[in-house]
Amino acid sequence: MPVSSGVRKRIREFLDPDDELQYVFPADIVGSTNPSVFFAVTRKSITIMTTGYLSRKSPKSVVSATPRNQRIGPVETSTGPWFKFNGVDYEIDDEYVSVVRAADAEIRRDAAKPEDPLPDL
Template sequence: MPLSAKVRDRCRAYLKPGEEIRYVFPGTSVRIGDLPGMVPFLVVVTDGGIAVLGCSDRFRKHRPNSVFDRLPRDTRLGPVDIDGSLGPTVDVGGVLLEIDEEYIPVIRAADLELAGGANLPQDPLPEL
């Protein structure tokens, strides 16, 4: 399910002034470095960087309460590992996150933006 405008508004409070949100997806940590996880996170991709936001707890998984890490925008989020015994996982700044399948296209789109316009798919409904 797409994240609501309320969730995006909550995330804005943790961004740098003027940053525009491009993509947001939730994940639950499988591990953080060498430590086990189960901590909810929101990953916010903006025009200027990537913010990894820690959330309150598993019952308030879409309520950020801290900035865990900031990464430069040229950081690739993929590849998404879909072959493990868990659900799909992605490593974001040393945090292995389990994500819902529906957010795989979000991660791929964020990475595709880094490649520039030449690699973006053509508009399926071009103006005539």
């Protein structure tokens, strides 16, 4: 099920108000009893927020934020969708594989753009 507008609104409260939320998806840390997390991908950063133990639908605090120039995946799907990000293994539901891939595709597309030969014009 897609992340609801209410959850997106709560996630925005943790982000820079001048930034634009592009992608959001929930994930679980592999082998952990910790709460789930949300990945919030914006123009500027990839922010990971932890949820509470009682509800997986509400972000509670920011765990980490990294610059947006980093890929999230690739997503491994042979045993169930998972990926490693900043040294941590995360599991996601099948429906969010395309979200991770879309976010990563933007990074590859931006990196493939040629440098402006006349930036001062």
